[in-house]
Amino acid sequence: MAARPFATEPREVTMNDIARAAGVARSTVSRILNDVSTNVPVAPETRARVLEAARGLGYRPNPQARALRGAPTMLLGAIVRDITDPFFAGAIEALSTVARARDYNIVLGHAHAQANEALALAAMLEARQCDALVLLGDMRDQPALIEDLRLSRAPAVALWQGTELPGIAAVDVDNRCGIEQALAHLRSLGHHRIAFVGSRLQGDIRERREAFVGALALEGQPIELVGLEVANTPADGVAAVRALMALELPPTAVVASTDVIAAGILHGAAGLGLRVPDDLSVVGFDDIAMAAYFVPALTTIRMPTDVMVAAALDLALGAVGVSPDARSKEHRVFRPDLIVRASTAPPRSFKGPA
Amino acid sequence: MAARPFATEPREVTMNDIARAAGVARSTVSRILNDVSTNVPVAPETRARVLEAARGLGYRPNPQARALRGAPTMLLGAIVRDITDPFFAGAIEALSTVARARDYNIVLGHAHAQANEALALAAMLEARQCDALVLLGDMRDQPALIEDLRLSRAPAVALWQGTELPGIAAVDVDNRCGIEQALAHLRSLGHHRIAFVGSRLQGDIRERREAFVGALALEGQPIELVGLEVANTPADGVAAVRALMALELPPTAVVASTDVIAAGILHGAAGLGLRVPDDLSVVGFDDIAMAAYFVPALTTIRMPTDVMVAAALDLALGAVGVSPDARSKEHRVFRPDLIVRASTAPPRSFKGPA
DNA sequence: CTGAAAGCGCTAACAC
DNA sequence: GTGTTAGCGCTTTCAG
Numbered sequence: 001m002a003a004r005p006f007a008t009e010p011r012e013v014t015m016n017d018i019a020r021a022a023g024v025a026r027s028t029v030s031r032i033l034n035d036v037s038t039n040v041p042v043a044p045e046t047r048a049r050v051l052e053a054a055r056g057l058g059y060r061p062n063p064q065a066r067a068l069r070g071a072p073t074m075l076l077g078a079i080v081r082d083i084t085d086p087f088f089a090g091a092i093e094a095l096s097t098v099a100r101a102r103d104y105n106i107v108l109g110h111a112h113a114q115a116n117e118a119l120a121l122a123a124m125l126e127a128r129q130c131d132a133l134v135l136l137g138d139m140r141d142q143p144a145l146i147e148d149l150r151l152s153r154a155p156a157v158a159l160w161q162g163t164e165l166p167g168i169a170a171v172d173v174d175n176r177c178g179i180e181q182a183l184a185h186l187r188s189l190g191h192h193r194i195a196f197v198g199s200r201l202q203g204d205i206r207e208r209r210e211a212f213v214g215a216l217a218l219e220g221q222p223i224e225l226v227g228l229e230v231a232n233t234p235a236d237g238v239a240a241v242r243a244l245m246a247l248e249l250p251p252t253a254v255v256a257s258t259d260v261i262a263a264g265i266l267h268g269a270a271g272l273g274l275r276v277p278d279d280l281s282v283v284g285f286d287d288i289a290m291a292a293y294f295v296p297a298l299t300t301i302r303m304p305t306d307v308m309v310a311a312a313l314d315l316a317l318g319a320v321g322v323s324p325d326a327r328s329k330e331h332r333v334f335r336p337d338l339i340v341r342a343s344t345a346p347p348r349s350f351k352g353p354a
Numbered sequence: 355m356a357a358r359p360f361a362t363e364p365r366e367v368t369m370n371d372i373a374r375a376a377g378v379a380r381s382t383v384s385r386i387l388n389d390v391s392t393n394v395p396v397a398p399e400t401r402a403r404v405l406e407a408a409r410g411l412g413y414r415p416n417p418q419a420r421a422l423r424g425a426p427t428m429l430l431g432a433i434v435r436d437i438t439d440p441f442f443a444g445a446i447e448a449l450s451t452v453a454r455a456r457d458y459n460i461v462l463g464h465a466h467a468q469a470n471e472a473l474a475l476a477a478m479l480e481a482r483q484c485d486a487l488v489l490l491g492d493m494r495d496q497p498a499l500i501e502d503l504r505l506s507r508a509p510a511v512a513l514w515q516g517t518e519l520p521g522i523a524a525v526d527v528d529n530r531c532g533i534e535q536a537l538a539h540l541r542s543l544g545h546h547r548i549a550f551v552g553s554r555l556q557g558d559i560r561e562r563r564e565a566f567v568g569a570l571a572l573e574g575q576p577i578e579l580v581g582l583e584v585a586n587t588p589a590d591g592v593a594a595v596r597a598l599m600a601l602e603l604p605p606t607a608v609v610a611s612t613d614v615i616a617a618g619i620l621h622g623a624a625g626l627g628l629r630v631p632d633d634l635s636v637v638g639f640d641d642i643a644m645a646a647y648f649v650p651a652l653t654t655i656r657m658p659t660d661v662m663v664a665a666a667l668d669l670a671l672g673a674v675g676v677s678p679d680a681r682s683k684e685h686r687v688f689r690p691d692l693i694v695r696a697s698t699a700p701p702r703s704f705k706g707p708a
Numbered sequence: 709c710t711g712a713a714a715g716c717g718c719t720a721a722c723a724c
Numbered sequence: 725g726t727g728t729t730a731g732c733g734c735t736t737t738c739a740g
Contacts, residue, residue: 014718027720041725046725062422064716064718068732069717069731069732075461107459107462108459108460110447129418129427129429293617297621366733368732369733370733378710379710380712381736382710390736397710421716422716424735425735
């Protein structure tokens, strides 16, 4: 067989084919298949014939044609910096689940802090294939994206942005509340020298850091901060705990800005011959699926991820009774909870409440 | 302002608008914007005028209209059972990266072994919004999906399917090779009682299990298998190690079918007061990002994920010089490597090579 | 070199 | 009840 320039695709079955097969007009087929019987009556006999033909021919509606007529694409864009981050992986899963319940699919636009970062995102917007967009995590370092977002017709919602993006609806966690719970827990165990590990640069993490500083400053407690430039990786958690433990007066407890960093802290502590929680207490943030199976199981802050994701979707796709205009101004904040596990205990020197 | 039934969308800028602004015909605009200058010459003056108008009006091509004309959607469907699985999260990230290099975006179709499982997938195919599909992980328990896949016009590639799906191209890892490396490593350390943890039900994992059984049977070694029904979760890893250690003659080493299960084994071992690797050696499979930061760092089998994902994309989107027909019959297998870390050591009783 | 016209598959007025 | 018609935004002959 000679190679043809273009493969002759096995032509799609269209409404025309059904119309011909059933001996009716295309519009009739459309009416029946879309079940607009409420408005326009159709003879049951015709209906049966058309449905039969459609099934027999294996008809599948062409979404592009529908979209051209103004139908929604049923695609929801999810822009995330790093799918590999277990917390965001979980969030995407949750988002995908609630989206599916509305017959929406997720288009992934991972930002991946690379050189071409903004481009990937712009491409997605440019393509306008999505009915709405959800941003997961802090994107303020991608000004081009934010700008495009504003110009874009598709509504956008920022999840875990950790800050307000004027004109874009937001769903966030109360980071201060979470950090305060962690600190209250550690203090009740008798800890006085508590360190925080996490960058001051990125949204949520920055908020957590500020909450930490604020809370300790309020009480005149000594503050030990590490990692103005800590990345959200276990490797940087290892480096941080090494730095902390090399201090003249090392902390007895560490609050990590995320569970991923906490994993590194646990690993690094073990490498230094320290036992957690006896020699060092560790508190994480996020409660990723694995946190309960760290060695030891991690005490951490859990957010109502499912609820938050559902709220974001409501905002993005339009909950009943919420005008698009009002939506873009909304900023919903949810309260996290402390989950106490095995990585926290009274410090060694602690002999009971004063 | 009274509420209108439908918000008047800020009308998109179309080619007609440009044509009007530049005083040319729509077809001319199309030619210029698509740069088909090779075929049809266009007056430089006209070209400039049109480009100017397009930029000025902020024109963005409508992908649906293009698709209707037969253009590709530039969307790649990725069907994965569980995005939360760190290994697959990494794979999706890799896939997304190579896809982006070809201007493709990923549409997520997570299968999530629920009641509505097959539906989600069918919906995606039904929608035919994707130019090609990549299946990540074993999907044989979703026969409806597989069937749809065959009917679908979009080419599909199975990644880590762990078995052949007739008519669907596949990219896989040599599981036997990986398991044999793990066993060789453990034997060289002096282990004789080695257990395997992992279900016999699912694709890759089943292959790993069979490789394990085969290799040990060959040498008449005692075989300890756990988990005919082990799920790929840390929780089941914990249960497995408890069961193993309750045996009359517990193993001195465990091979886990995945790093996620290995995490549970490490956690469970610690809970039993066992020290890894002194009391028990543990080998994982996958080398997920966190594996190097487990306590202790996990010895595991690493696959060339990036290369495999790229191969899958080539197959799906059509590498140069490969006919669609030949592609669907391809089955490429890649070799994994053992990464030795801190979770393996000679067994306690071992006093050096015999 | 450029314009006119047809049509991708579908929906929605508007006839009859 | 059902058919006719127009048109969504775009590409692509085919005429000039």
